[in-house]
Amino acid sequence: MKSGKPDLFTIINTICMLLLISTMIYPFIYMLSISLSSHEFVVKNEVFFWPKGFTMEWYARVFADDRIFIGYRNTIIYVIIGTISSLIVTSLGAFALSKSHMIGRGPLTFCIVFSILFSGGMIPTYLVVKSLGLINTMGAMVLPNLVSSFNVLVFRAFFEGLPAELEDSGKIDGVNDFGYFLRIVAPLSKAVFAAIGLFTAVAIWNDFYTPFLYIKDQSLYPLQVFLRDLVIAGQLDMEATAAQRTNNTDTVIQSLKYATIIVGTLPILILYPFLQKHFVKGVLIGSVKG
Amino acid sequence: MDKPYARSPLSPKTNYWRRVIASKYLIFMSLPMLIYYLLFQYLPMFGIMIAFKNYNVRKGVWASDWVGFKYFDLFFSTPDFLILLKNTFLLGFYSIVWGFPAPLLLALLINEIRSSVFKRFVQTVSYLPHFISNVIVVSMLTMFLSPSGGLVNSIIGLLGFEPIYFLSLPEAFRTIYISSGIWQGIGWGTIIYLAALTTVDPHLYESADIDGAGRWKKMWHISIPSITPIIILLLILNIGGLLSTGFEKVFLLYNPLTYETADIISTYVYRTGLVNGNFSYASAIGVFNGVTNLLLLLAANYLSKKYKQVSLW
Numbered sequence: 159m160k161s162g163k164p165d166l167f168t169i170i171n172t173i174c175m176l177l178l179i180s181t182m183i184y185p186f187i188y189m190l191s192i193s194l195s196s197h198e199f200v201v202k203n204e205v206f207f208w209p210k211g212f213t214m215e216w217y218a219r220v221f222a223d224d225r226i227f228i229g230y231r232n233t234i235i236y237v238i239i240g241t242i243s244s245l246i247v248t249s250l251g252a253f254a255l256s257k258s259h260m261i262g263r264g265p266l267t268f269c270i271v272f273s274i275l276f277s278g279g280m281i282p283t284y285l286v287v288k289s290l291g292l293i294n295t296m297g298a299m300v301l302p303n304l305v306s307s308f309n310v311l312v313f314r315a316f317f318e319g320l321p322a323e324l325e326d327s328g329k330i331d332g333v334n335d336f337g338y339f340l341r342i343v344a345p346l347s348k349a350v351f352a353a354i355g356l357f358t359a360v361a362i363w364n365d366f367y368t369p370f371l372y373i374k375d376q377s378l379y380p381l382q383v384f385l386r387d388l389v390i391a392g393q394l395d396m397e398a399t400a401a402q403r404t405n406n407t408d409t410v411i412q413s414l415k416y417a418t419i420i421v422g423t424l425p426i427l428i429l430y431p432f433l434q435k436h437f438v439k440g441v442l443i444g445s446v447k448g
Numbered sequence: 449m450d451k452p453y454a455r456s457p458l459s460p461k462t463n464y465w466r467r468v469i470a471s472k473y474l475i476f477m478s479l480p481m482l483i484y485y486l487l488f489q490y491l492p493m494f495g496i497m498i499a500f501k502n503y504n505v506r507k508g509v510w511a512s513d514w515v516g517f518k519y520f521d522l523f524f525s526t527p528d529f530l531i532l533l534k535n536t537f538l539l540g541f542y543s544i545v546w547g548f549p550a551p552l553l554l555a556l557l558i559n560e561i562r563s564s565v566f567k568r569f570v571q572t573v574s575y576l577p578h579f580i581s582n583v584i585v586v587s588m589l590t591m592f593l594s595p596s597g598g599l600v601n602s603i604i605g606l607l608g609f610e611p612i613y614f615l616s617l618p619e620a621f622r623t624i625y626i627s628s629g630i631w632q633g634i635g636w637g638t639i640i641y642l643a644a645l646t647t648v649d650p651h652l653y654e655s656a657d658i659d660g661a662g663r664w665k666k667m668w669h670i671s672i673p674s675i676t677p678i679i680i681l682l683l684i685l686n687i688g689g690l691l692s693t694g695f696e697k698v699f700l701l702y703n704p705l706t707y708e709t710a711d712i713i714s715t716y717v718y719r720t721g722l723v724n725g726n727f728s729y730a731s732a733i734g735v736f737n738g739v740t741n742l743l744l745l746l747a748a749n750y751l752s753k754k755y756k757q758v759s760l761w
Contacts, residue, residue, distance in 0.1 A: 167663045171560055178554070179573050181631065185588055188599060203602045251481025254474035261464075261471045266478070269485060276742045278492025279734030280695070280714065281721040285498070285509065286491050305484045335473035364581030367696045371722065382583045389587040390700060412597050419587050426579050434572055437579075441639045 186420075186427065193217070193417035197410055216417035225388070226421060229381035233363060236299045236380055240362045245355050248305050249347075252313030253339050267314075274307045280371075287372055298372035299380070303365070309354050312443055316350045317343060353440025356433055363426070385422045389415050499731035512728075519732035528716065536712040536737075539698070540690040542626050548686055550630050551637025552679060556667055558638060559645045571642075574635025586700040589628055590615065615701070618709040625701060625710075640682070641675060648674040681752060688748030692741045713737045 164172075187207065192200055196211035204210055220226055254260050255267055277283070283302065292298040320343065328338040344351070366382045373379060388394050394411055468475070499519060501512040523529055554574070561567040577585070592599040593614040601611040614620050652670050661669070672679075695714040702710035713733060721730025 165663075167560070168562070171557055172566075174557060175561065175566070175570050178634075179570060182573050182576055182635070185592070189588070189591075200597070203597070203605070247480045247484060250477040254471075254478035254481075257471070257474055259467070259471050260474045260478070261467050266482070269490070273485065273489040275745050276493070276738055277489065278495055279731065279738055280717055281727055281731040281734055282492040282495030282498065283488070284722065285495055285727065286488065290487070301484070302488050304488070305481055310481070335471075336477060339477065360579055364579075364583075366581065366583050366700070367694075382581055385587060386583045386700065390583070390590050412591070412594075415587070415591055419584060419591070422587075423580060423584050427576075430576060430579055431572060434575060437575070438639055441636075442643055 186423075189416045189420055192413055193420050195413070197413060200413055216413045217421070219414060220417045220421050225376075225379075225384045226381075226418070228377060229379055229384040232378060233380040233382070236296070237359050237362045239296070240300045240303070241355050241359045243300060244304055244306075244309075244358050245351060248309050248354070249313050249344070249351065250339070251305070252310045253317050253343060254335075255310070256314045256317035257335065270307050270310055284371060293372055294375045294378060296378070299362075299368060299378075302372070303362070303368060306358075309358070312354065312440075313347075313350060316347060316443065320346065349436075349439060350443060353436050353443060356436050357440055360426075381422055385418065388418055394418070496731060496735055498728050499735045501728060503728040503731075505727075515728070519729045520736065522729065523733050523736065531708070532711060532713050532716050535709060536691050536693060538709075539622060539625065539693050539712060542622055543629060543693070544683075544686050544690065546626050547630050547633065548683060550634045552641055554634055555638035555641035555645065556671055558642060559671065560663060560667065571635070571638070574638070576635070577632045578636035580632070582697045582700055585628055585632060586697065589624060589701065593624070615703065616705040618706045621702065621706045621710040625698065629697075640678060644675040644678045645671060680755060684748045684752045684755075688745040689741070690744055691737065 191205050191207060191209045193216050194209035194212055194214070195205045196213045196215070199205050199210035255263055255270075257263070260266075278286075287293060287298055287302055290297075290301075292301060324342055324346075325338060328342050333341065364382065365380075366386060369378075369380050369383050370386075373383070394414055495509060498509055498512065500514060500516060501509075502515045502518075503509065504512045558567060558570055558574075561570065593601070595601050595611040595613040598611075600614070604611060614624060648671065652674075653666055656666050656670060691713075693712055693714070695718060698710060698712055699715050699718065702715065714737065717730045717734045717737070720726050720733065
């Protein structure tokens with residue numbers, strides 16, 4: 159490659175990329191600075207990049223709210239239990255489907271693929287969850303999404319790609335299929351477990367649909383449902399209006415809402431840079447099959 | 449050598465049981481997953497029969513009376529049907545028209561970045577919105593577009609115009625939904641294209657250099673043709689999902705003021721079934737949507753098979 163002055167293409171491309179980066183990051187910078195500013199600056203529309211009149215008041219109020227705490231606690235519980243159980247059930251099942259001596263392997267794989275193409279839909283699924291007595295239980299957060307067919311296929315493709323000699327060596331040592339999976343296959347598949355585990359964890363963390371449909375008890379709400387009630391459905395507005403209506407209520411609510419959004423997003427914003435490469439690996443493992 | 453095991457003169461039935469016993473550990477291992485599919489995938493499919501029944505909560509799914517295609521006829525004869533179909537179609541269609549080329553274009557541009565540090569930084573930053581939940585994205589939209597002090601309206605205010613309540617305008621809904629969707633997905637969508645672009649033979653670029661081709665020419669004549677099979681495959685997949693726009697983001701973003709453009713089949717099913725309690729009618733609408741999705745997917749797979757013998761499954 160030639161070095162020296164950048165050509166026109168490089169200049170235009172770099173400008174495009176810088177624009178892209180700012181549209182991705184600026185919303186978060188804006189929300190952060192509003193949520194850290196005192197309201198006399200917010201009300202005058204003076205805050206765009208840096209907090210003015212730095213204050214932690216809004217965060218203090220957000221953290222004083224029990225709902226955020228309950229939401230966090232529940233979400234963390236659902237993510238841990240949901241991810242671990244999903245990984246166990248999915249990997250065991252996919253392993254069985256990857257073995258040629260598994261009985262009914264073809265039809266079972268077809269059934270799994272078919273469920274990607276067609277499903278009972280919202281109402282019949284709701285009725286099943288309800289008739290199993292799962293409404294308003296932790297089970298409703300874990301069981302209906304326990305297995306994703308896509309993940310089964312990724313796991314299966316990976317297990318099928320392991321060399322056959324591995325299994326032969328296991329057979330010589332006299333281990334059965336389960337022992338072979340536990341002692342030889344699973345330790346070799348750490349990268350797939352990590353990638354699928356991360357995707358599952360993010361999916362559960364971000365899920366709004368499942369708790370919105372199946373959880374009506376506030377003490378079991380995950381974070382996303384509280385966030386929606388507080389910010390989108392306007393619970394904070396109503397509470398502020400009920401308490402007292404002054405001419406700066408709007409901006410107070412605004413700062414409070416931004417602080418709430420930031421609190422709800424922070425774990426992902428902080429963890430994301432460290433986990434990013436595993437996610438990309440996960441997509442590529444999945445698309446090899448695709 | 450002995451006779452091969454498979455040729456042993458056993459009846460097929462004994463042979464079958466032998467295979468069951470041989471895979472007993474595997475059966476045991478797959479049992480939790482199979483129970484999951486039975487309960488949460490196939491039982492609901494079975495429950496679709498309530499679309500053909502007059503579902504009564506007291507009688508339950510089994511004992512409710514059959515009504516045949518009554519609810520389907522009802523749905524097709526309401527004026528809502530055409531509006532919902534149009535809204536669902538247009539939202540999916542515009543999502544493809546605007547949302548499909550965006551990551552492709554970005555991938556081509558990222559691929560041209562020479563500094564590997566800057567390249568990695570652009571990638572990392574552009575993937576980020578993919579991990580932000582729909583609730584957060586819609587919260588941000590609600591705040592930024594708010595007529596009282598939202599970011600967009602304060603800019604409009606600075607320019608001397610009246611604030612606009614964007615989220616109450618039916619004509620703005622699709623634009624808001626799709627442009628925020630591009631923000632969420634553009635970076636993530638580049639991953640597959642970028643992976644495909646790394647497999648392009650560097651000799652092609654070198655010989656183009658010798659021929660004096662500029663970077664636009666190389667992009668147009670080498671990069672794009674090299675990844676055309678992937679582009680077409682992804683486009684077909686997208687078309688297969690044309691009518692399956694998810695419930696979550698539309699539900700969070702719409703409100704009664706924007707129903708005329710925003711209400712799609714899945715949100716209508718939710719309101720009909722779970723809010724108003726017409727389980728049978730809502731199921732019938734859901735079945736209609738499920739069947740159209742299935743047909744679209746099968747058509748998409750047929751197309752992709754025809755094109756390059758690549759089957760999606």
